[in-house]
Amino acid sequence: MVQLTGLQTAPGLKSKNILSLRDSSTEAIIELIQSIINCNPDVDEPFYVMDLGAIVGLFKMWNHFFKNVQPFYAVKCNPDPAFLGTMAALGAGFDCASRREIEAVLALGVAADRIIYPNPCKPESDIRLAAKVGVNLTTFDSIYELSKIKKHHPKCSLLLRLKAPDESGARIPLGTKFGALPEEVEPLLRAAKNAELTVIGVSFHVGSAATNSDTYREAIALAKSVFDVANKIGGACMRMLNIGGGFMAGTQFEETTNVIKTAIETCFSDMPELEVIAEPGRFFAETALTLAMKIIGKRVRDQLYEYWISDGIHGSLSCIKNNSADLMVMPLACYSDSDNIMCAAKVRYQSTIFGPTCDAMDTILKGELLPELEVGDWLVSPNMGAYKKSMGSGFNGFLTSDTPVYLGYSCGN
Incomplete structure (x- = not known):
């Protein structure tokens, strides 16, 4: 550390x-x-x-309870250069939702493969920038996003963003704006296959400052159903699950991580090599x-x-x-x-x-x-x-x- x-x-x-x-x-x-x-x-x-010591302590806590989940810090939460530099030194990846966030992280000397671009709706100029600098993982939840990615960054790996259940008790819910519905999953996967784009997994976000840990269990079960659909239709190499953010430091964190780990072990027992990542922001920044x-x-x-x-x-x-x-x-x-x-x-x-x-x-x-x-x-x-x-x-x-x-x-x- x-x-x-x-x-x-x-x-x-x-x-x-x-x-x-x-x-x-x-x-x-x-x-x-x-x-x-x-x-x-x-x-x-x-x-x-x-x-800075508090940030170090929180990173230590994350690794203790979530040692197999790579954090990609959500830059929008607090983009202060000293904060980003601390997270980079600790080994975090970065969730960058815009061109300027990508440029801010790259300016610190962070390698592009430590950056994900999980905004499901991106300007075409930003997609071109991601392709240019080597940011090669993003999300989508509509066929219109697929056409932009096909045009400007066809080699990019994709995560299908799901709408998380609404029962998270989040301070700021996100489901009204982002996420594919269950009935949209198969058409989107088929559209990606037809466009020869590579879908490698699923992402969801239960909302900022979630208070109901059980929502993660439901969202993980939904994510597994997407893996099953992808396996049925073929054309996707599904190996990654992005469990998003919503985490808060405090006594609830251990409970939340236990719920998530149990749900992953249950739903993805047939995928021991599943790569799990997350997009924590508030967890690291709020109390620091x-x-x-x-x-x-x-x-x-x-x-x-x-x-x-x-x-x-x-x-x-x-x-x-x-x-x-x-x-x-x-x-x-x-x-x-x-x-x-x-x-x-x-x-x-x-x-x-x-x-x-x-x-x-x-x-x-x-x-x-x-x-x-x-x-x-x-x-x-x-x-x-x-x-x-x-x-x-x-x-x-x-x-x-x-x-x-x-x-x-x-x-x-």
């Missing part, structure tokens, strides 16, 4: 200052954030702290980053405390458009009370938190219980590594891409 000395020379991390963290606890992260603020007292912009946001404005009306902070729903906090429960904020009173920076014992008041833009909808939390804070204090949010910075729009000139990322490495991973 790669340790700090190995990461310091990895692509995307070279010449970067990696700060020391005593461990991966919230308290240790807060200490580092406090030191960064102390060194930059006039800074108003939000910033991230990325714990913490966001610090400065309080830039304040108002008090009839005992309602209102605060403006330096990030909002058009930036790193776009997640609250789907579910405000995704966001946890901790007050860091480094300006108004340096002796009690976490405000643990203070009286708390009903508070509203606004983002920095001129959009009235840029309201982050209402009814949040906070101690009284002052302009210059900060709010800290853990678990902000997945689909946060990457989804910012830059509205009103607040560019999420400009948000600094400080690198730390916690011991014990």
Whole structure:
């Protein structure tokens, strides 16, 4: 397993200052954030702290529970170069869903055979790029995609993308947009055969942050039925299963991996050499980053405390458009009370938190219980590594891409 000395020379991390963290606890992260603020007292912009040690620990966990499943990290989840460089150094492959994602990963020196292009609907120019640089594995779920691939990348290996069952409890389901239906499978396989394209397996995705592990069992059974259809009609050399993403770090991960391994052993008992890959994003990214946001404005009306902070729903906090429960904020009173920076014992008041833009909808939390804070204090949010910075729009000139990322490495991973 790669340790700090190995990461310091990895692509995307070279010449970067990696700060020391005593461990991966919230308290240790807060200490580092406090030191960064102390060194930059006039800074108003939000910033991230990325714990590289936490990423190393998560990769170790993946290999422990999923040692025969190769992860292809979903770049869209968090495309920060330091994050990608860490994943590359650890041995991950990469799930790139666009031309720019492919180019970003190749720029780190990653070989093209460590990249998959699992977007079922691709611009023709992007398919031509994949052919040019040697990205030779992609997905499809319609005959129209097959015609584009036949024209621009006929030597590419293909995975038939299935629509996963809808019972995954995913935070962001994907089945309404992607995936072939059972009745479409045989016509698609025959179309690929007639076009002399090589289908090597099946992929599915149960949705982002899935909570029902049993959905994987159903999806794997559906995938096996596709292998059986391919065997019946001939022309396909089926050897790969892509189980997609949806994984979350935590106690549920072990349960999920057990369900998946049992389902594969049951459904594919006749294929001991089956190659299994996955597209985890949130699993590796979510808990590895913490966001610090400065309080830039304040108002008090009839005992309602209102605060403006330096990030909002058009930036790193776009997640609250789907579910405000995704966001946890901790007050860091480094300006108004340096002796009690976490405000643990203070009286708390009903508070509203606004983002920095001129959009009235840029309201982050209402009814949040906070101690009284002052302009210059900060709010800290853990678990902000997945689909946060990457989804910012830059509205009103607040560019999420400009948000600094400080690198730390916690011991014990």
